Amino acid sequence: MPDQSPISSVNDFVVRFANVNGSGSASANELFARSILRHGVPVSPRNIFPSNIQGLPTWYEVRVTEAGHLGARGGVDMMVAMNPQTWDKDVASIEPGGYLFYDSTKPIPSSKFRADINVIGVPLTAITNSTYTDPRQRQLFKNIIYLGALCALLDMDPKLVEQLIGEQYKSKEKLLSSNVHALHLGRDWALQNLKCPIGLRVKKSDKVGDRIFIEGNSAAALGAVYGGATVCAWYPITPSSSVAEAFTSHCKKLRHDPETGKAKYAIVQGEDELASIGIVIGASWNGARAFTATSGPGISLMTEFIGLSYFAEIPAVIMNIQRAGPSTGMPTRTQQCDIIACAYASHGDTKHVLLFPEDPAEAFEFAAQSFDLADRLQTMIFLMLDLDIGMNHRLCRPLKWDDARQYDRGKVMTAAMLDEPGRDFGRYLDVDGDGIPYRTYPGTHPTKGSFFTRGTSRDRYARYSEEGAVYADNMQRLVRKFETAQDLVPRPLQANAAKPTKYGVIYFGSTAPAMDEAIGLLEARGHQLDRMRIRAFPFHSSVASFIADHDFVYVVEQNRDAQLRQLIVNENGIDPVRLVPILHYDGTPITARFIANAIGDHQDHLKVTPLRKAVS
Amino acid sequence: MTYIAKPKFHHPGLKKNDLGYTHRDYEGKISTLCAGCGHDSITASIIEACYELSIEPHRVAKISGIGCSSKTPDYFLGNSHGFNSVHGRMPSVLTGANLANRDLIYLGVSGDGDSASIGFGQFAHSIRRAVNMTYIVENNGVYGLTKGQFSATADRGSKSKKGVMNTDNAIDLVAIALQLGASFVARSFSGDKSQLVPLIAAAIRHKGAAFIDVISPCIAFNNHAGSTKSFDYVREHNDAVNRLDVLTGRDPITVEYAPGTVQVVEQHDGTRLALRKIDADYDANDRLAAMTFLQKHAAKGQVVTGLLYVDPDAEDLHTHLDTVETPLNTLEAKDLCPGTTALEKINASLR
Numbered sequence: 001m002p003d004q005s006p007i008s009s010v011n012d013f014v015v016r017f018a019n020v021n022g023s024g025s026a027s028a029n030e031l032f033a034r035s036i037l038r039h040g041v042p043v044s045p046r047n048i049f050p051s052n053i054q055g056l057p058t059w060y061e062v063r064v065t066e067a068g069h070l071g072a073r074g075g076v077d078m079m080v081a082m083n084p085q086t087w088d089k090d091v092a093s094i095e096p097g098g099y100l101f102y103d104s105t106k107p108i109p110s111s112k113f114r115a116d117i118n119v120i121g122v123p124l125t126a127i128t129n130s131t132y133t134d135p136r137q138r139q140l141f142k143n144i145i146y147l148g149a150l151c152a153l154l155d156m157d158p159k160l161v162e163q164l165i166g167e168q169y170k171s172k173e174k175l176l177s178s179n180v181h182a183l184h185l186g187r188d189w190a191l192q193n194l195k196c197p198i199g200l201r202v203k204k205s206d207k208v209g210d211r212i213f214i215e216g217n218s219a220a221a222l223g224a225v226y227g228g229a230t231v232c233a234w235y236p237i238t239p240s241s242s243v244a245e246a247f248t249s250h251c252k253k254l255r256h257d258p259e260t261g262k263a264k265y266a267i268v269q270g271e272d273e274l275a276s277i278g279i280v281i282g283a284s285w286n287g288a289r290a291f292t293a294t295s296g297p298g299i300s301l302m303t304e305f306i307g308l309s310y311f312a313e314i315p316a317v318i319m320n321i322q323r324a325g326p327s328t329g330m331p332t333r334t335q336q337c338d339i340i341a342c343a344y345a346s347h348g349d350t351k352h353v354l355l356f357p358e359d360p361a362e363a364f365e366f367a368a369q370s371f372d373l374a375d376r377l378q379t380m381i382f383l384m385l386d387l388d389i390g391m392n393h394r395l396c397r398p399l400k401w402d403d404a405r406q407y408d409r410g411k412v413m414t415a416a417m418l419d420e421p422g423r424d425f426g427r428y429l430d431v432d433g434d435g436i437p438y439r440t441y442p443g444t445h446p447t448k449g450s451f452f453t454r455g456t457s458r459d460r461y462a463r464y465s466e467e468g469a470v471y472a473d474n475m476q477r478l479v480r481k482f483e484t485a486q487d488l489v490p491r492p493l494q495a496n497a498a499k500p501t502k503y504g505v506i507y508f509g510s511t512a513p514a515m516d517e518a519i520g521l522l523e524a525r526g527h528q529l530d531r532m533r534i535r536a537f538p539f540h541s542s543v544a545s546f547i548a549d550h551d552f553v554y555v556v557e558q559n560r561d562a563q564l565r566q567l568i569v570n571e572n573g574i575d576p577v578r579l580v581p582i583l584h585y586d587g588t589p590i591t592a593r594f595i596a597n598a599i600g601d602h603q604d605h606l607k608v609t610p611l612r613k614a615v616s
Numbered sequence: 617m618t619y620i621a622k623p624k625f626h627h628p629g630l631k632k633n634d635l636g637y638t639h640r641d642y643e644g645k646i647s648t649l650c651a652g653c654g655h656d657s658i659t660a661s662i663i664e665a666c667y668e669l670s671i672e673p674h675r676v677a678k679i680s681g682i683g684c685s686s687k688t689p690d691y692f693l694g695n696s697h698g699f700n701s702v703h704g705r706m707p708s709v710l711t712g713a714n715l716a717n718r719d720l721i722y723l724g725v726s727g728d729g730d731s732a733s734i735g736f737g738q739f740a741h742s743i744r745r746a747v748n749m750t751y752i753v754e755n756n757g758v759y760g761l762t763k764g765q766f767s768a769t770a771d772r773g774s775k776s777k778k779g780v781m782n783t784d785n786a787i788d789l790v791a792i793a794l795q796l797g798a799s800f801v802a803r804s805f806s807g808d809k810s811q812l813v814p815l816i817a818a819a820i821r822h823k824g825a826a827f828i829d830v831i832s833p834c835i836a837f838n839n840h841a842g843s844t845k846s847f848d849y850v851r852e853h854n855d856a857v858n859r860l861d862v863l864t865g866r867d868p869i870t871v872e873y874a875p876g877t878v879q880v881v882e883q884h885d886g887t888r889l890a891l892r893k894i895d896a897d898y899d900a901n902d903r904l905a906a907m908t909f910l911q912k913h914a915a916k917g918q919v920v921t922g923l924l925y926v927d928p929d930a931e932d933l934h935t936h937l938d939t940v941e942t943p944l945n946t947l948e949a950k951d952l953c954p955g956t957t958a959l960e961k962i963n964a965s966l967r
Contacts, residue, residue, distance in 0.1 A: 037967075212966035222962070228952040230944040231715045233708075254954040262940040264947055266715040268933075271741040275708040278701070278738070282712025285699060286677065286720075287945035290712060304702055398963040401956050407949050441945060442677045442697035442713070443720050450674060452690055454700040464690075 004097040004116040008199035011041045011066035013077040015150075015200075018090045020083050022054030028143035029060040031164060032150065033393065036064055037213060038160040040205040044070040044513070046392050046589060051238065051331040057086045066207050070359075070395060071514030072388075072589040078200055080146060087112065099198060101150070120194060122149045127185060141182040148186025155197035157204070158187055212361075212398050216389035217293075219360035219399065220319055221246035223367025224291055225254055228407050229317070231290035233268045233279035235298065238331045239387040240321035243293035244269075273298035277305040277318070284315045285453060287412070287441035289371045291317035296325040296338050299345065306380055307346025308455045310478070313428070313437070315374035315381075315410070318342075319367065322386040324587045333587025334387035336509055339563035342382045343537055349475065351482050353489060354382045354537040358512035359389060361396040362535075366490065368401075375410035377485050378439060386558070388510040388589040411438040418448040427451040427462040428474060435481030482538055489536035492543055497528035504530040504550040505599065506543070506579075508564060510589065511556050517592035518599070525596070527603045529554070537567060544572045547579070554599055556582040558590050622646050634670040642666045642673055644694040649684060654806035654832030654847075655754045659691045661809050662723070662752075665816035666693065669864070676721045677713055681706040681735060684761050685727035685754035685832075704735025707742030707751070711933070714747050717943040718934050721820055722749040729759050732768040732787045739789065743796040743825045748932035750819040751827045753789055754806070756834035757845035764837030775842030788914060790924060793827040794907050799930030800826035801906070803921045805850050806833065814860040815923060821862065821887040824930030831919060850919055857898040857909075857922040863888040881928050891923055900926055 007013070015032075019025035026047075033045040041064060048059040063073050078099040081090045094100055096116045102108070104121025113119055124145055128138045151158050162180050169176035190196055221243050224232070234244035248267055255264045270276035276292045283290035294302065299320055309316045322338050324330035342354055355370060357363040363385055370381040411432075413425055418440070425448065428437050437460075440449035451462040457471045458464050465471070497519075507515045512533060522529060532546045532553075547553050547568070555565040562581035569576050582598045584590040622645060630638040642663040647656050666673065673695040680686035682703035689698040701709045710724045724742075731739040731753050742751070757770040764777050768787045775781055793801050800822040804812040812830060819826035831850050833839045839846045844853075858879070864887050879891040879900060891900055899905055906925045913920045940947075 208967075210963075210967075212963050214966050226953050226959070228947075228949060230947060230952065231712060233712065254958060255952070257940055260940065261938075263938050264940050264944070264951060266934075266937050266939050266944060268711065268715070268745070268937075270708070271737055274705060275711075275738055275741060278705045278708025279712035279715070281701075282679070282699075282709035282714075283716040283944075284712070285709070286713040286716035288712075288716030290716070305705070308702055399959055401953070401959050403956050405949070405953075440697075441717075443675050443717065446672060446674045447695055450695050450697050452698040452700065455702065456700070 006099070006118050006199040007077050007095065007097040009077065010201045010203050011064055011205060013064050013200045014073055014075060015062045015064070015078045015080065016076040016090075016093070017060040017080040018083045018086050019058050019060065020085070021049060021052060021056055021058040023143070024140045025058075025082065025143050026060065028147050029062070030393070031161065031168075032147055033062045034164050034213065035156060035161045036062070036202055037208055037395070038164060039157065039202050040208050041066050041202060042068045042070065042207050042395050044072070044395065046072060046388070048588075049332050057083050064202065066205055068207060069513065069517040069592065071517055072591045074591040074593045080150070082146070091117070099200065101146070101153070118198070120153065120198070122146065122186070122189060122194075127189060131185060141178070144179055144182035145186035148183040149190040151183065152187045152190035152196045153194065153198050155201045155203070158183065208395065210398055211395045213393050213395055214360045215242065215391060215393055216357070216360040216363045216385050217242040217321060217391060218246040219364040220367040220383060220385060220390070222250050222399065223364040224371070225250045226364070226401055227289065227368030227371040229289045229291050229371060230265050231280065231283035231288045232265070232292065233270050233276040233290070234292050235270045235273045235276045235294065237273075237295045237298050239323055239391045240293040240295045240298070240319065242391065243319055243321065273301040274305065277302040277316070280316050281305055281309055281314050284374070285442075289375070291319060291371075293319040293321065295321050295323050296341070297328065299338055299341055303346045306352065307348060307350055309380040310346065310350045310352065311348070312453050312455055313378040313439070314453070315378050317370045317374050317381050317383065319383040319385060321390040322384065324585070330587045332387070334510070334589055335558050335585055335587065336384070336386055336511070337559040337563065337585070338384070339559070339567060342384065343567055351538070352380050352382055353377065353485050354384050355490065356384050356508040356535050357389065358509060358533065359396045360394050361399060363389060364399045369490070372408040373485075373488060376408050376436070376488060377481060378410060378436060379481070384509060386510050411436055413438045413440045413444070413449055415445040415449075418445045425449050426460045428458065428477070429460045430477050430480070434484040435477045435479070436484060486538045486540055489538065489540075491540050492535055492546070493533045494530070494542070494546065496530045498523070499528045501528035501530055502551040503528070503603070504532065504546060504553040505556060506532050506534060506546070506553055506564070506568070507556040508534045511558060514590045514592045514595055515556060518595035521592055521596035522600055522603075525600050527600060529599070534564070539568065539571060543568065544574070547572070547574055552578045552580055554580045554582050554602075556590070556595055558584050560585045633667055635672060637667065637670070637673065639663065639667050641695070642693055644689070644691045647691045648687065650836050652835040653684070654756060654834070655685055655688050656691070657806040657809060658752065658754050658812065658830050658832055659688050661812040661816055663692050664809070664813045665820065668813070669817050669820060671721060671820070675719075676723055678723045678725065679706050679710045679713060680725040681727070681730035683727040683730050683759070685725055686730060688754070689723075689725050704730050704733070705738055706730065707735065707738035707747070710749055711742055711745065711747050714749060714933070715939075716945040718748070718939070719943050722747070723820070724749050724751040726751070726753050728753060728755045728757060728767040728769040728789075732789055736768070736787070740792065740796055743793050743798045743827060746797070746799065746825050746930070746932050746936065748823055748934065749825060750816065750822075751825065752816070753827075753829050754832040755789070755829050755845070756832050756838050757843070758834050758838040760834050760837055771844040774844040775840070777837050777840055779842075788910070789827070790829045791907065791910055794903055794910070794925055798827045798925070799824035799927035801925040802827070802923045803829045803831070803919070805831045805854055805919070805921055807847055807851065808854070808921070811856065811859060811921065814862045817862045818860055818887070818889050818923065821864070821883060821885055822926070822930065823884050824927070824932050853917055853919045855913055855918040855920050857895045857920060857924065858891040858893050858900065860923050861890040861892065863890055881926050883928055884930070889923065889926065894922070900924065901928070
C-alpha cells in the first residue's frame with residue numbers, strides 16, 4: 001500500500017506516455033487525447049521527442065484540463081511507462097500519490113518501484129502475444145490495448161473511442177474492427193482484473209465547445225493557402241518541415257483547377273535554405289506570393305538574402321518555427337530564441353517585421369496577413385512560431401475567414417497607371433510620405449516602368465549611386481517605412497488586473513496559455529498584474545505607454561538572454577531596470593507554475609518590510 | 617562610366633525587326649567594364665539574338681549574381697526588368713521568378729566565380745530541376761572585380777598574371793550540365809559572335825534548361841601567355857563541332873547544304889535548329905557521346921565549342937509541377953482562396 005493517499009481528481013490531471021520512437025505509439029496516444037476531447041473535456045497534449053527516427057525515448061504528455069489551461073503544467077499524475085530505457089527517470093517523475101501503469105508480463109524487482117505511488121500492472125505483452133502472431137501487429141495493437149485499459153481505469157466512455165477509430169478508418173473495415181477488438185481486449189482485462197476506476201477520472205463535460213484541435217504548423221500552412229501564397233520553397237528542418245508538408249497536402253485538396261486538374265501553386269524542395277529563400281525572393285520580385293518555412297539554422301543561412309529583401313524592398317515571408325539554439329542546439333526542443341536574430345537579420349543596418357502568434361488559430365490568421373503585410377510594406381515578414389505551437393495539437397477557436405476579403409497587393413503600378421499623363425515612376429520614390437514606394441512587376445509595359453533591382457545602393461529612380469546623401473536618403477526612407485509598419489501589424493492585447501496595480505507583465509507567442517493560467521495562481525498568492533501580449537515587432541506605441549504606466553514590468557520569455565526585453569529596451573529607449581526578465585529556456589515549454597513561482601518570489605521579496613534603521 | 621548618358625538619337629535608316637524594334641531598343645546602359653572585355657561581346661550577342669528573334673524587350677527578365685559578368689544585364693535590354701541579386705544565387709532567384717510567371721523569357725547571366733565556386737550548388741540544382749531558362753556563364757577563369765584571383769574553372773597548370781601556377785583541378789561546367797540533364801548545352805567563345813549569336817537565339821527558344829558556357833577572356837587579368845582563357849589560347853585551341861543556324865517557323869529549309877553535313881533538330885515550339893556539321897561524326901542528340909567527346913578533347917587541351925547537346929523533347933519545371941497555364945502571379949483571391957465553406961469543413965474535421 002502506498003504511504004501517500006492516491007491522487008483523486010476529475011478532469012484535471014496529467015498523463016504521460018513514455019514510449020520508444022518508431023513503435024507506432026503516437027497514433028494511439030493521439031487517439032487517447034482526442035477521446036477525452038470527445039468527452040467535452042479540454043486537453044493539451046505535447047510531444048517530447050528526440051532528433052531520431054527509431055529506438056530512442058519519446059514521451060507524449062496529455063494534460064486533461066476542464067478549466068481549459070492549455071499550457072504545460074509540469075509534473076505527472078499518471079505515467080504510462082512503456083520504455084524500459086527511461087523507467088527509472090519516468091518512475092521518479094510521478095507526483096506522490098500518482099499512478100504508474102506498466103507492462104507486467106515480466107516481473108520487475110520491487111526496488112524498481114516507489115512506495116508512494118500506485119502501481120497498475122497489465123500484462124500487455126502476454127495479451128498481445130496470445131492474440132496476434134505477426135510481430136508488427138503485436139507492436140501496434142499493444143498500444144491500442146493499453147489505450148483500452150486506460151479507458152477502464154479512467155472511466156472513459158468506450159463508445160467515444162470507438163467512434164473516433166471509426167472516423168479514422170472510415171473506408172478500411174478490417175482495420176476498424178481489429179482496432180476496436182484490441183481496444184476491448186485491454187478494457188475487458190482491466191475491468192476483470194483491476195479496481196476500476198482509479199482516482200483519476202474523465203467525466204463528460206461541455207467545455208470544448210466549437211473549438212478545433214490542430215497543430216500550429218498545419219494552421220500556418222492553411223493560412224498561406226488562404227492568404228494566396230502560390231510559391232513555397234523549403235528545405236527540411238525540424239520543427240518546420242511539417243509546414244511545407246501541410247501546405248502541400250492542403251494545396252492538393254484546395255488548389256487544383258477543377259477543370260484542368262492543374263496546380264495553382266508551385267512547391268519546390270530546395271537544395272538548402274539559401275536556395276529556398278532565393279526562390280521565394282525571385283517569385284515575390286516577380287509578383288507571386290511566396291514563402292519558406294525554416295528554423296534557427298536556416299535563418300542563419302538565409303541572412304544574406306534577408307538583407308537583400310530589406311534593402312531592395314522585395315516582399316517575402318519566412319515562417320520560423322523556433323527550436324532551442326545556438327548552433328544545432330536541441331533540434332526537437334522548444335524556445336523563443338530567434339527574436340534578435342530575426343529582428344536584425346543580415347549585415348548593415350536592417351530591421352524586420354516579426355509576428356508572434358499565440359496558438360494555431362492566430363498562426364492561421366497571421367500567416368494569411370503576413371502576405372498582405374509583405375506586399376504592402378515590400379519587405380520580409382517573419383512569422384515567429386515555435387516547436388510548442390507548431391508541432392503539438394492545440395485546442396483553439398475555429399479558423400475564420402471573411403469571403404469579402406481581398407488581398408492587399410500593395411503599391412503596384414500597372415501598365416495603365418504608367419501611361420497616365422504626368423505619372424512619374426521611380427522605384428524608390430516616396431510619393432505618399434509613408435516610406436513605401438511603388439513597384440512594377442517584370443513584363444508590365446514595353447517602354448515604361450522597368451528598373452534594375454540590386455543590393456547595391458541606388459537613387460530614387462533605381463540608378464546605381466554611391467553618393468552619401470543619396471544613400472542616407474534611402475536609409476531614412478526605410479526607417480519611415482518601418483514606422484509605417486507599426487500601425488499595420490497586429491496590435492498588442494492588454495488585460496488589466498482585477499485591482500489596480502503598479503506592476504505589469506509582457507509576454508508573447510506560446511507563453512500565452514501558461515501566462516493566462518499563472519495570472520490565476522498569482523492572484524491566489526495576492527499578486528495583481530496587468531498584462532500585455534505583444535503580437536508584433538515593430539512595437540506599437542502602446543507598449544511604451546504600458547511600461548510607463550507601471551513601476552516595473554516583467555518580461556516573460558523562453559530564451560536565456562531576454563531577447564524581447566533587449567529589443568524593447570533598444571527600440572523604445574526604456575530604462576532596463578524597469579523590465580524584469582523572467583526566463584525559461586531548458587527546452588521544455590514554459591509552465592504556469594514556473595511563471596507564478598518566479599514572479600511570485602520576486603513580488604514576495606518586494607513585500608519584505610525593511611528593518612528599521614538602528615537608532616543612532 | 618554610368619555617369620555618361622547614352623545618346624538617344626539613332627540613324628533614321630536603322631533596320632527594324634518583325635516587331636518594328638531597332639537594334640537600339642535592345643540595348644541598355646553604357647558598359648562599365650574594361651575596354652576590350654569579352655563580356656561586352658557577349659552583351660552585344662545577346663542584343664543581336666533578341667533583335668533577330670523579334671522578342672518584345674520587356675518580356676525578358678534578366679537575372680544575375682555578383683561579379684563582372686553579373687553587372688552586364690544593365691548593359692542590354694534596357695526596357696526589361698533586371699535583378700542583380702546575391703553572389704552565386706542567380707539560379708534560385710531565377711527559379712522563383714520563373715515559377716511566378718511562366719510567360720516571360722528568363723535570361724540568367726553569371727560568371728565562373730558565381731556559378732562554379734560560390735554558386736556551384738545552385739547552378740547544379742537549377743539545371744537538374746529543368747528550369748526553363750537561358751543560363752549563360754561568362755567564363756574567364758578569374759575573379760575580375762577583386763583583381764585576378766583564380767576561379768574554379770581555371771585549368772590546372774595555367775598561370776595567373778602574377779605568374780602563380782594553378783594546382784587545383786578545373787570544373788568544366790559543360791560536362792557537369794550534361795551530366796545533370798540540361799536539355800540544351802553549348803560552349804562558345806566571346807571572340808566568335810557568328811557562332812555565339814545563333815546559340816543564344818536557339819537557347820532562348822529552347823523550352824527547358826539551356827546552358828551556354830562562353831569563354832570570355834578577361835583583358836585585365838587573364839589574357840597573358842600561360843593562361844588557358846586568353847584570346848590567343850582559345851583561338852588556337854577552339855575545336856568547333858558545328859555551326860548553328862536557327863530557323864524559326866515551318867518554312868522549308870531553303871539554304872543549300874551538302875548531303876550529310878547538316879543535322880536538323882526540331883524543338884517543341886516549332887523552332888528548327890540546323891546544325892552545319894564541322895565534325896562529321898558528332899551527333900548533337902547523343903548526351904553520352906557528347907560527354908565522352910568532351911572529355912577526350914579536353915584531355916588534349918582542346919576547347920570544344922558549338923551546340924554540344926540538345927534534347928528536342930525537353931520538358932521544364934512547370935511541366936513537372938503540372939502548374940496551370942496562367943502565370944501564378946496573375947491569380948487573384950477568387951482563384952486562390954478556398955473561402956469560408958471549405959474552411960467550415962476543415963474546422964469540422966478537426967473536432
